[in-house]
Amino acid sequence: MLDIAIIGVGYVGLVTGTCFSEMGNHVTCIDKNQAKIDALNGGTIPIYEPGLEEMVRRNTKAHRLEFTTQFTEAIAKATVCMLAVDTPVGPDGACDLTSMKAATRQIAEAMNGYKVIVTKSTVPVGTTNLVRSIITEVLDARGVDFDFDVVSNPEFLKEGSAVYDFMKPDRVVLGVDSERAAKIMRELYRPFMLGSDRLLVMDTASAELTKYAANCMLALRVSYMNWLSNLAETTGANILQIRKGIGSDKRIGSAFLWAGVGYGGSCFPKDIKALRQMAKDHGISTALVDSIEEINKAQKSLLVTKMATYFEPFGGLKDKTIAILGLAFKPDTDDMREAPSLVIIDELLAQGAHVRLFDPVAMDNARAILGNRSEITWCQNELDAATGAHGIALVTEWKQFRLLDFTALLGSMKSKAFFDGRNQYTPKEMTSHGFDYISIGQAPAMHLLSKDFLPHEMDVYAHGE
Numbered sequence: 001m002l003d004i005a006i007i008g009v010g011y012v013g014l015v016t017g018t019c020f021s022e023m024g025n026h027v028t029c030i031d032k033n034q035a036k037i038d039a040l041n042g043g044t045i046p047i048y049e050p051g052l053e054e055m056v057r058r059n060t061k062a063h064r065l066e067f068t069t070q071f072t073e074a075i076a077k078a079t080v081c082m083l084a085v086d087t088p089v090g091p092d093g094a095c096d097l098t099s100m101k102a103a104t105r106q107i108a109e110a111m112n113g114y115k116v117i118v119t120k121s122t123v124p125v126g127t128t129n130l131v132r133s134i135i136t137e138v139l140d141a142r143g144v145d146f147d148f149d150v151v152s153n154p155e156f157l158k159e160g161s162a163v164y165d166f167m168k169p170d171r172v173v174l175g176v177d178s179e180r181a182a183k184i185m186r187e188l189y190r191p192f193m194l195g196s197d198r199l200l201v202m203d204t205a206s207a208e209l210t211k212y213a214a215n216c217m218l219a220l221r222v223s224y225m226n227w228l229s230n231l232a233e234t235t236g237a238n239i240l241q242i243r244k245g246i247g248s249d250k251r252i253g254s255a256f257l258w259a260g261v262g263y264g265g266s267c268f269p270k271d272i273k274a275l276r277q278m279a280k281d282h283g284i285s286t287a288l289v290d291s292i293e294e295i296n297k298a299q300k301s302l303l304v305t306k307m308a309t310y311f312e313p314f315g316g317l318k319d320k321t322i323a324i325l326g327l328a329f330k331p332d333t334d335d336m337r338e339a340p341s342l343v344i345i346d347e348l349l350a351q352g353a354h355v356r357l358f359d360p361v362a363m364d365n366a367r368a369i370l371g372n373r374s375e376i377t378w379c380q381n382e383l384d385a386a387t388g389a390h391g392i393a394l395v396t397e398w399k400q401f402r403l404l405d406f407t408a409l410l411g412s413m414k415s416k417a418f419f420d421g422r423n424q425y426t427p428k429e430m431t432s433h434g435f436d437y438i439s440i441g442q443a444p445a446m447h448l449l450s451k452d453f454l455p456h457e458m459d460v461y462a463h464g465e
């Protein structure tokens with residue numbers, strides 16, 4: 001059993017702390033946000049993550065998991081102090097280490113003996129050394145001399161399956177330069193490695209860069225498929241067939257080859273920017289990362305361009321109502337950071353459209369960003385969103401959207417356009433339900449735009465009245 005302090009109780013810190021406590025350790029989670037800590041101590045979990053709530057409850061009840069805003073006691077009793085604070089992108093495009101530096105100082109102020117200080121946050125190469133120098137500086141100022149080690153341990157969990165990923169990691173990367181710290185870190189992760197040892201011990205610079213390398217590779221695959229989807233659609237090819245054609249090649253593999261509305265979330269966008277800045281700082285070409293970002297930016301607007309094209313004969317998007325299914329940046333999370341839905345909604349509103357929004361769990365977070373406006377209707381469910389809409393746009397592929405009651409949806413709509421931003425359905429099934437089906441990287445499947453096929457309101461547009 002180890003005593004662990006986790007600093008920063010966000011998506012990573014809360015999952016990390018909870019999973020370590022699940023393995024029998026004593027964990028104190030520290031956050032500067034008093035309201036968050038009060039909520040957690042009152043039994044409210046601030047994020048949606050499958051399986052997390054039950055695990056938090058079980059471990060707090062067993063007194064293995066605690067939440068506080070106070071560093072002193074938590075750091076004093078901890079052997080391992082893990083930094084899981086936010087590392088956003090600053091105005092200059094570089095990773096902003098303000099939270100890391102502040103939290104490191106707070107650890108150093110509270111140190112009372114040997115500690116392993118672990119950077120769990122995604123941080124640029126050199127941050128481990130920076131943390132080391134801050135601690136030395138504070139200990140010197142305090143006039144004390146304690147041994148300590150700094151370890152880089154980037155996190156690879158995915159929001160939406162974070163608990164599963166943490167409990168059953170593909171690998172755990174440790175950048176470590178002391179045998180003493182390596183021994184403690186091995187002990188910490190041993191319960192997660194019982195089936196097979198997936199601990200990769202390396203130097204700290206490689207560990208720090210590995211995290212950025214992984215995210216950039218994944219974003220590269222997404223942008224490549226999105227870029228290719230546009231070429232496929234224009235040349236009469238089908239991106240879904242191409243996905244199978246290339247994914248079956250073992251050297252390529254089929255994961256992360258879906259074309260869609262672009263990547264979002266708290267990690268890819270900021271990590272790609274930070275990696276670009278790192279390359280720039282070291283005089284390395286940024287052309288590759290520039291393209292990843294450029295393609296992604298354009299892809300986030302693509303669905304609205306398709307909507308504008310579809311509605312062009314009927315007066316454009318002005319005064320049209322679009323139902324948006326899914327707001328979170330991906331399914332199984334309530335995280336709205338950099339979500340493609342935000343770009344889509346902004347562009348629809350800018351063109352004079354109204355939107356009816358529904359997401360299974362991200363409604364509160366979305367409302368906090370978008371606010372209450374007359375052009376936005378917050379809906380109870382999929383059918384509510386579709387009611388009176390001219391088009392439906394599937395933006396986040398929540399499982400519950402896979403088998404929708406298409407007859408009811410179409411019956412409640414003013415028109416019959418379905419824009420599938422995630423290629424969840426097939427043109428054949430959607431046209432058989434009566435929709436005009438517009439997706440990504442394959443030909444649109446339309447009913448004839450004759451007046452017989454147009455519901456009443458579109459009929460009016462078709463005749464230019």
Ligand SMILES: NC(=O)c1ccc[n+]([C@@H]2O[C@H](COP(=O)([O-])OP(=O)(O)OC[C@H]3O[C@@H](n4cnc5c(N)ncnc54)[C@H](O)[C@@H]3O)[C@@H](O)[C@H]2O)c1
Nearest residue numbers: 008009010011012031032085086087099103121122155159
């Ligand atoms: N979210 C993910 O899916 C994910 C996955 C892998 C890695 N990461 C990385 O992990 C890190 C954390 O990400 P997140 O999404 O959990 O962030 P987050 O913004 O959800 O949480 C960060 C928390 O740190 C707290 N904090 C900041 N400064 C503090 C201080 N001085 N003292 C105490 N608390 C402090 C904030 O109040 C906040 O609650 C980032 O570097 C991120 O890139 C995130």
